[in-house]
Amino acid sequence: MTRPGQHEHGVPYAEVDAGDVDASLFTQEPAPDGRGVIVSGRCPRCHGTTRTLFPWARPGTGSKGALGRLLGRGTASGAEDGPEPLLAEVHLCECGHAHPQCPPDTLYVGCGASWRIRR
């Protein structure tokens, strides 16, 4: 028996949309080593503490080149990337607990829930 608000370890893994979650329940802060931004809070489904790192990285091959920057199509750092991860991303449960039926090769170890954060 778990108390309300406690991490429910027995919730089976399921890739479900948990809808919109209020932004006051989550925080966003720079990673201590400067690698990116960490969004943390409680999963709305299993109520486990979830922490997700959004690293600074190059997404692939290509983006604004030197010509684009010279012509003013490039912008200051971060401006092209859209809103901050807290509100722009779809967040996945990453409570770290392998819930029942959790796929062994999943990149997000948790209950499988996903949600968006709204103000």
Next chain:
Amino acid sequence: MSTRSDRRWAELARELEFTRLPELRRQAEGWRTGLTGLTALFAVLVLLKGRDDLSDLSEAARATATGLLFTAFVLLVAGSLLAVRAAHGTVEREILLGGQALRRWTEREVTRVTRALVRARLCCVLGVVLVVGALLVAWVTTPGSGGRPVIVKTGTGVVCGDLIRADRHHVEIRSGTNGEVSLPWTAIASLEPGAACGKAP
């Protein structure tokens, strides 16, 4: 966007964390190959081809042909660079990488690559058209194949034209301005082949 799609984008973003270095190296290899090809093209054009192919043309024709060739060269180089950029991307700055950020970036990149490909194709076609134009200018304005004209300097002036005949007494020349001219050897100060009549000496 469906939950499954959102999850897939998030997983792709996370997998990129493990392929950053190979991806950068692959990009560098592509650019190295492209720039090596361009360097070879420069070497061939500048060092081997030379610039004397247009020397037989008149001033105006030479300027036109040179301008066309230079513009074509710039367009072909730009087209090559655009094609390399489309194929291998370019060095870029980092973003906060999440599934939705990756999805937005992918949508933008698809637009940019498509645009680069269209421009590359346009540059290459225009470059080839200009090269053909320069060749046409050269063919049309190159003096006829009757051989190089001769320039005869006499005590009273200069006659330029095609050599008809020369014997012990006279030199006969067909000049574009004076028609057929017969000049005695005694009146000739010098006789030499010229590149083209009407050009500055």
